[in-house]
Amino acid sequence: xxxxxxxxxxxxxxxxxxxxxxxxxxxxxxxxxxxxxxxxxxxxxxxxxxxxxxxxxxxxxxxxxxxxxxxxxxxxxxxxxxxxxxxxxxxxxxxxxxxxxxxxxxxxxxxxxxxxxxxxxxxxxxxxxxxxxxxxxxxxxxxxxxxxxxxxxxxxxxxxxxxxxxxxxxxxxxxxxxxxxxxxxxxxxxxxxxxxxxxxxxxxxxxxxxxxxxxxxxxxxxxxxxxxxxxxxxxxxxxxxxxxxxxxxxxxxxxxxxxxxxxxxxxxxxxxxxxxxxxxxxxxxxxxxxxxxxxxxxxxxxxxxxxxxxxxxxxxxxxxxxxxxxxxxxxxxxxxxxxxxxxxxxxxxxxxxxxxxxxxxxxxxxxxxxxxxxxxxxxxxxxxxxxxxxxxxxxxxxxxxxx
Amino acid sequence: xxxxxxxxxxxxxxxxxxxxxxxxxxxxxxxxxxxxxxxxxxxxxxxxxxxxxxxxxxxxxxxxxxxxxxxxxxxxxxxxxxxxxxxxxxxxxxxxxxxxxxxxxxxxxxxxxxxxxxxxxxxxxxxxxxxxxxxxxxxxxxxxxxxxxxxxxxxxxxxxxxxxxxxxxxxxxxxxxxxxxxxxxxxxxxxxxxxxxxxxxxxxxxxxxxxxxxxxxxxxxxxxxxxxxxxxxxxxxxxxxxxxxxxxxxxxxxxxxxxxxxxxxxxxxxxxxxxxxxxx
Numbered sequence: 001x002x003x004x005x006x007x008x009x010x011x012x013x014x015x016x017x018x019x020x021x022x023x024x025x026x027x028x029x030x031x032x033x034x035x036x037x038x039x040x041x042x043x044x045x046x047x048x049x050x051x052x053x054x055x056x057x058x059x060x061x062x063x064x065x066x067x068x069x070x071x072x073x074x075x076x077x078x079x080x081x082x083x084x085x086x087x088x089x090x091x092x093x094x095x096x097x098x099x100x101x102x103x104x105x106x107x108x109x110x111x112x113x114x115x116x117x118x119x120x121x122x123x124x125x126x127x128x129x130x131x132x133x134x135x136x137x138x139x140x141x142x143x144x145x146x147x148x149x150x151x152x153x154x155x156x157x158x159x160x161x162x163x164x165x166x167x168x169x170x171x172x173x174x175x176x177x178x179x180x181x182x183x184x185x186x187x188x189x190x191x192x193x194x195x196x197x198x199x200x201x202x203x204x205x206x207x208x209x210x211x212x213x214x215x216x217x218x219x220x221x222x223x224x225x226x227x228x229x230x231x232x233x234x235x236x237x238x239x240x241x242x243x244x245x246x247x248x249x250x251x252x253x254x255x256x257x258x259x260x261x262x263x264x265x266x267x268x269x270x271x272x273x274x275x276x277x278x279x280x281x282x283x284x285x286x287x288x289x290x291x292x293x294x295x296x297x298x299x300x301x302x303x304x305x306x307x308x309x310x311x312x313x314x315x316x317x318x319x320x321x322x323x324x325x326x327x328x329x330x331x332x333x334x335x336x337x338x339x340x341x342x343x344x345x346x347x348x349x350x351x352x353x354x355x356x357x358x359x360x361x362x363x364x365x366x367x368x369x370x371x372x373x374x375x376x377x378x379x380x381x382x383x384x385x386x387x388x389x390x391x392x393x394x395x396x397x398x399x400x401x402x403x
Numbered sequence: 404x405x406x407x408x409x410x411x412x413x414x415x416x417x418x419x420x421x422x423x424x425x426x427x428x429x430x431x432x433x434x435x436x437x438x439x440x441x442x443x444x445x446x447x448x449x450x451x452x453x454x455x456x457x458x459x460x461x462x463x464x465x466x467x468x469x470x471x472x473x474x475x476x477x478x479x480x481x482x483x484x485x486x487x488x489x490x491x492x493x494x495x496x497x498x499x500x501x502x503x504x505x506x507x508x509x510x511x512x513x514x515x516x517x518x519x520x521x522x523x524x525x526x527x528x529x530x531x532x533x534x535x536x537x538x539x540x541x542x543x544x545x546x547x548x549x550x551x552x553x554x555x556x557x558x559x560x561x562x563x564x565x566x567x568x569x570x571x572x573x574x575x576x577x578x579x580x581x582x583x584x585x586x587x588x589x590x591x592x593x594x595x596x597x598x599x600x601x602x603x604x605x606x607x608x609x610x611x612x613x614x615x616x617x618x619x620x621x622x623x624x625x626x627x628x629x630x631x632x633x634x635x636x637x638x639x640x641x642x643x644x645x646x647x648x649x650x651x652x653x654x655x656x657x658x659x660x661x662x663x664x665x666x667x668x669x670x671x672x673x674x675x676x677x678x679x680x681x682x683x
Contacts, residue, residue, distance in 0.1 A: 014542065024511060024538040026467045028563040028588060031570055170473060176464065183466045188589040190565060287512045287538065288464060300485040301516030303463045 007254035007330050010321065015204020015291075018327055020320035023203040025290045028187045037205045039110050044212075049105065056101055060134070061091045063098075063216065067224035067381070072351045080235070080374035082367055084354070084384045085221050085249065094357065094386030095217060095245045096127040100196060102213035104131040107194035114138045114193045118182040120147055120175035120241070121312035121359065122154025123386050124198030129163035139163040142181045144174035147311045154390050172305040175241075175315045179289050199242025200319035203290030207319050211247045218252025221381055229379060235260040237370065238383040239362040240333070241277065241313035243322045245385035254330060263322060264366045266308035267335035277306035279318040280326050280333045293320040309338035309398065310358035312386075340365040342398055345388060357386030358394070411504040411532045412557055412580040415454060416615040416636060425632035426454035427677045428617050429670055430508065430641030432475035433458050433492055434484025435648055440658040441479070444648070444666050445496050449503045451667040452674020455617075457535065457639065460489050460509030467537045469592035475645035478656065486513045486522070490529040497530030506533040506559060506580070511547065519547055523554040533557035533580045541573045548577050557581075562608055564588045571611050581615040582608055583639070586631065589620065592642025596621050602634025625676035632677045640673055 015021045023033060043049040057063040066086045074082045087095035100117075107115060115137050119125030125141040132139035141158055145167040148155050158165050171177035186195045200207045200214070225233055236253060238246035240263040253259040268276035276282060279294040286295040288303055296304045296316035306316040325331040336344075341358055344365035349355045356364055360383065367382050374380065388395070409417075419426045429448050434441050448456055461476035461484050468476070493505055507526065514522050514536065526534070534551055541548075541560070548558040557580030565588060566574050575582065584604060586596030596618070605616045618631050619639025632638040647669045651662040 023540060023542045025540060026537050026563075027540050027561045027574065028467075028565050028585065030540045030542065031565045031567065171463065180464050180466050184469075184590050187467060188593065190588060284516075287510075287515055289466070290538075292515075295512075297512070297516065299516075300487075301462075301513035302480060303512070 007325070008251060010324065011204060011208055015207070017321045017324035019285060020293050020323040021204055021207060021291050023290065024287050024292065025203045026187055028190060032190050033203050035110070039106060040205055040209050043106055043109060052105055053102060057098070057216065061097050061101060062089065064220045064224070065089050067221055067228065070352050073348060074371070076351055077368060077371040079376065080371040080378035080380040081376065082371055083225070083379065083381045085217060085381055087217060087245065087383060087385045088357065088360070088387035092127045092130050093389065094123040094127065095214060095248060095383070096124045096198060097130070098216055098248065099198070099210045099213040099244060100124070100127040100131050103194070103196045104135060104137070107137070107196070108135060110194065112192060112194035114140070114189065115196050116140045116142070116182050116185050116193055117196045117198060118142045118175065118178040119198060120178070120314055121310065121357070122147070122151040122158065122390060123312060123357070125163070125165070126154050126157050126161070128196050129158040129161035132163065133161045140185065141165050142168050142178040142185070144172070144178045145169045146173040147175065150394050151311055151390060152393070174311070176303065176306070183289070199244040200247045200321060201242045201289060201291055201293065201317060207291065207321055210244055211251055211321060214244050214248025215251045217245070217248035217383065218250065221249060222252055225379070225381070232256055232259055233379045233381045234258070234374070235262065235370070235378070235380045237262045237264065237363045237367050237380060239264045239313065239359050239385065240318060240322060241266065241315050241359065242317070243319040245383050247319060247321060249381070249383045250331060261331045262366060262370065263331050263333045264362045265333055265335040266310060266313035266362055267337045268307040268309070270337055271335060274304070275307035277308040277313050277315060278335045279316060280323065281335050283316070285323070288317055291320045293317050293323045309341060309394070310362065312357070312359040313362065334366055336362040336365045342395065344368055345395060354384065355388035356384055357388045358391045360385045361388070410557060410580065411502065412455070415504050416581065419454060419636065423682045424678055425635060425680055426637035427452060427628070427674050428455040428457055428619065428637050428639040429453040429644060430457040430459060430639060431644055431666070432461055432472065432479050433489040434461060434479030434482055435475040435645060436478045436652055436656065436658050436662070437482040438484065438488060440662055442492055442495060443663045445492060446499065447663055447667040448670060449500055451670035452678070453503065453670055455504045455506065455637065457506045457508045457641065458489065458493065460486060460507055460513060462510040462513060465510060467590055469590040469642060471592045471642040471646050471649070474649060486517050490525050493531055494529040504532040505530065506535055507531055508535040509537070511536050511538050514547065519550055523551055523556060527554055527556060531556060533559050535559045535561065535583060537561065541576065544577055552577060552579060559583050561585050564604065568607070571608065575612050578614060581617050581636065582612060584608060584616050584618045584635070585620045586618050587621045591620055594621055595627065596631060598630040598634060601631055605635045625672045628673045629676040629680050633680050638677060644669060
């Protein structure tokens with residue numbers, strides 16, 4: 001395959017990234033999806049929208065997030081210089097807020113008073129509940145009943161912020177099922193409801209819109225690194241569930257051929273078991289939740305359950321742009337098991353005093369593999385997409401320490 | 404693109420028009436609660452009064468379906484139902500019934516994974532007449548709609564309360580067989596539709612097309628079916644029938660001697676009510 005002139009021009013006007021993407025939704029939703037696309041295009045072209053975004057990003061979210069040289073962690077690994085992009089320091093504790101802010105401002109422009117969202121780990125739900133509180137919007141969050149159980153602190157946070165959290169008991173009771181229920185709600189209440197999708201997936205324009213809102217991560221990284229090191233990074237590493245934190249970091253650098261890019265899928269109990277969430281490594285192209293992308297499924301096209309210790313990665317699909325970046329070879333997708341992520345969670349906590357979210361710990365774990373193989377002048381940036389406070393109960397349980 | 408050759412669907416709607424009455428479209432999920440019982444239910448539908456049959460292709464993630472149809476799909480999948488089995492079920496039905504139209508209804512992924520060309524050939528060979536694929540709007544017509552029409556299968560589109568006059572021509576462009584009007588903004592088996600609003604919507608659609616219009620989503624009782632059918636060419640009942648399957652099962656979720664009669668009995672009641680609707 002010939003390399004395109006740019007990796008940053010997608011999707012096409014029908015939302016396709018190669019064979020991936022598209023708009024596979026029920027007719028009831030189609031007029032709303034077209035209205036959303038038009039509203040987003042208008043907002044992008046409106047300097048007032050950008051000014052509004054920038055104001056809240058600076059004063060409410062707390063951007064820019066620091067780019068931090070993890071000196072002790074780098075010394076411990078004995079190879080590359082590792083920088084952490086500190087998205088966990090954002091208001092609400094993860095990168096999710098960048099996207100939610102954009103979508104909530106868009107919902108206000110569209111005059112939608114009711115916001116729905118799906119959530120896995122609860123980070124997107126918390127960010128959505130937070131901005132709904134800030135702007136006085138009604139907020140309903142769908143969350144798999146299993147995730148409600150393993151992410152109790154975030155459930156309580158959402159409730160404190162005034163959101164209604166609806167536990168979903170269909171299917172495996174995790175993120176996929178929460179997204180089904182959110183889509184059912186949207187089909188039913190489409191007139192007054194805005195669906196705030198938390199990742200770079202779903203029907204067009206969501207994958208590119210969410211990417212655009214998250215791309216501030218990569219833009220800041222470029223300018224911060226130019227200031228600190230006077231040059232581009234040599235490699236980027238980020239965890240991929242749906243893939244919004246990864247797209248946010250990667251997109252800015254896709255056309256810089258010297259930058260090697262790694263997306264880390266969740267390998268759960270191992271790719272040789274059925275209990276993982278690595279859609280690219282273990283899946284095939286299929287159609288679910290509004291887009292074509294790599295999915296975990298059986299031979300009859302029935303979607304299979306994903307598994308990951310991290311609720312935020314526990315999804316049988318991946319954003320369509322990632323699927324395309326895999327197909328054309330621009331990004332390398334590797335994977336990380338539950339055990340590797342747990343080990344990395346502890347190492348980073350002890351060496352840097354930074355407790356990563358279990359999602360981000362998947363990326364940190366692969367940095368622990370990659371960095372020692374790189375020279376000391378190699379600059380590796382890892383997206384520390386969220387903080388791990390929400391995970392301490394789950395980690396304690398896995399380590400056999402009751403809290 | 405629309406074929407003018409008579410099909411089972413167009414022949415059946417012409418016959419209904421000649422009789423001066425609306426039709427009854429019955430939805431069941433293929434393989435619910437098990438393969439053999441589901442075949443027996445399918446076989447019993449025409450005699451009970453079904454004019455057209457929608458056969459649901461089970462899918463793990465039916466995003467436009469309510470709890471009743473979701474549960475039916477999961478029962479079928481648990482029983483080992485696959486798309487191959489569903490096509491075999493149609494072929495088996497066709498050995499005894501050459502006239503009743505069968506429309507397969509479901510979601511795109513199992514078809515995409517099966518392979519579109521292979522699926523269309525096998526569906527046609529089995530005796531399938533049309534397809535309703537919920538997650539393929541006109542914007543994705545290249546995927547299945549246009550190949551299906553070329554293969555001689557009707558692609559039946561859903562029009563909804565959110566499909567305005569501006570969009571309606573887009574929705575109708577490659578629609579064949581009939582138009583399925585979704586009577587509520589919502590999922591299957593949810594709110595009860597308002598018969599007056601539905602009749603107005605059907606009239607609006609008919610001002611754009613000569614195709615028959617069937618109305619479904621949320622129609623549960625014979626009285627509701629008759630009220631909706633009065634303003635349309637046909638009425639679709641689905642969730643109520645799969646609920647009849649569910650309530651007939653034993654404590655372990657297995658079919659009982661009551662399962663087939665429960666569904667056939669409800670279809671007979673619905674049919675009687677729909678047949679009593681006379682047109683001027």
